[in-house]
Amino acid sequence: MAQSVGKQQPKPHLREEWVGRVYTFLCILFLLLTIFSMVYFVASKGLSTFIINKVNLAGFLTGLKWSPDSEPPLFGALPFLIGSFSTSILAAVIAAPLGFCAAVFMTQIMPKFGRKIMQPVIELLAGIPSVVYGFVGLSVIVPLFRDIFPGQGIGIAAGAVVLSIMILPTITTIATDALASLPAGLKEGSYALGATRWQTIYRIVLPTTMPALLTGIVLGIARAFGEALAVQMVIGNSPHIPRSLFESTSTLTSAITLSMGNTVMGSIQNNALWSLALLLMIMTFVFVFIVRMLERRSKL
Structure with missing residues (x-):
C-alpha cells in the first residue's frame, strides 16, 4: 500500500505540467495564427492593386505623382518612400551619438549616478504619447526652424528631430x-x-x-519608420520629393492615416493604400532580418 500511495503522488505534478504545455502550445498557436492572418490580409489587399486594378508595379514604386482623383488615377509611392527613409535615417543619425554617449556615461564614467538619475529620465521618454511629441514639435521646433532657416519650418528636418527624441530611449537602452x-x-x-x-x-x-550598438540603431530606425502621428503633425504631408530638409513631404504612414478613412473598401485608391501598408510591412521584416543578422554576428 505504501508503494502504491508513493506512486500516485507525482500525478498532480504531471497534470500541472500537461496543462502548462497545452496552455503554452495554444498561446504559441494563437500568436502564429495572428501573425500569418495579418500578413495574409495585408498582402491580399496590397497585391489587389497590381492583380485586380492592373496598376504597374514599377510605376507604383518609381512614380513621382500620387493623384487618385485624376483621370487616369496616378499612384506613385516614391515620394512616400523617400520621405520615410530620409526622416528615419536622419533621426537615427541625430539620436545614435546622443544615445551612445549617454550609455557610455551611465556604464563607464559614472555608473551609479547615471543609473540612478539619467536612465529613469531617458526611459520616461518612451512612455510619452506620440501626439505630445508632435504637439511639442509643432509648437517649438517648427517655429524655431521657421525663424532660422528659409521656409515654413515644416519638413524632413522637423520630423527627424521629433523622431530622434522618440527613438533615443530605444538606442540608449540597448547600448x-x-x-x-x-x-x-x-x-x-x-x-x-x-x-x-x-x-x-x-x-x-x-x-x-559594435554589433549590439548597430542593433539599437536598426531598431530605432524601425521605430521611426513606422511612426505616424508625430511625423504627420510636423512634416507637411505634401506628396512630392523635397529639394531640401526644410520643404514639406509625406511618409508611408502619414499617407495611410490621412487617406484611409476617406476611401471606399475595394476601390482602387483603397487598394493602393493597402499597397503602401504592404511596403511598410515588408520594410519591417527587412529591419527584423537585419537585427537577427547583427545578433548572430555578435555571438560569433
Missing part, C-alpha cells in the same frame, strides 16, 4: 545593456597594458559591442 554586459576582464587587461579610460572606451569597449 546601455550591451556596454554593461561587457566582461570586466577586457577593460582590466586594457588598463594593465597602460591604456587610459578613454582609450579603453573607444578602442576596446565600443568596437567589441
Whole structure:
C-alpha cells in the first residue's frame, strides 16, 4: 500500500505540467495564427492593386505623382518612400551619438549616478504619447526652424528631430545593456597594458559591442519608420520629393492615416493604400532580418 500511495503522488505534478504545455502550445498557436492572418490580409489587399486594378508595379514604386482623383488615377509611392527613409535615417543619425554617449556615461564614467538619475529620465521618454511629441514639435521646433532657416519650418528636418527624441530611449537602452554586459576582464587587461579610460572606451569597449550598438540603431530606425502621428503633425504631408530638409513631404504612414478613412473598401485608391501598408510591412521584416543578422554576428 505504501508503494502504491508513493506512486500516485507525482500525478498532480504531471497534470500541472500537461496543462502548462497545452496552455503554452495554444498561446504559441494563437500568436502564429495572428501573425500569418495579418500578413495574409495585408498582402491580399496590397497585391489587389497590381492583380485586380492592373496598376504597374514599377510605376507604383518609381512614380513621382500620387493623384487618385485624376483621370487616369496616378499612384506613385516614391515620394512616400523617400520621405520615410530620409526622416528615419536622419533621426537615427541625430539620436545614435546622443544615445551612445549617454550609455557610455551611465556604464563607464559614472555608473551609479547615471543609473540612478539619467536612465529613469531617458526611459520616461518612451512612455510619452506620440501626439505630445508632435504637439511639442509643432509648437517649438517648427517655429524655431521657421525663424532660422528659409521656409515654413515644416519638413524632413522637423520630423527627424521629433523622431530622434522618440527613438533615443530605444538606442540608449540597448547600448546601455550591451556596454554593461561587457566582461570586466577586457577593460582590466586594457588598463594593465597602460591604456587610459578613454582609450579603453573607444578602442576596446565600443568596437567589441559594435554589433549590439548597430542593433539599437536598426531598431530605432524601425521605430521611426513606422511612426505616424508625430511625423504627420510636423512634416507637411505634401506628396512630392523635397529639394531640401526644410520643404514639406509625406511618409508611408502619414499617407495611410490621412487617406484611409476617406476611401471606399475595394476601390482602387483603397487598394493602393493597402499597397503602401504592404511596403511598410515588408520594410519591417527587412529591419527584423537585419537585427537577427547583427545578433548572430555578435555571438560569433
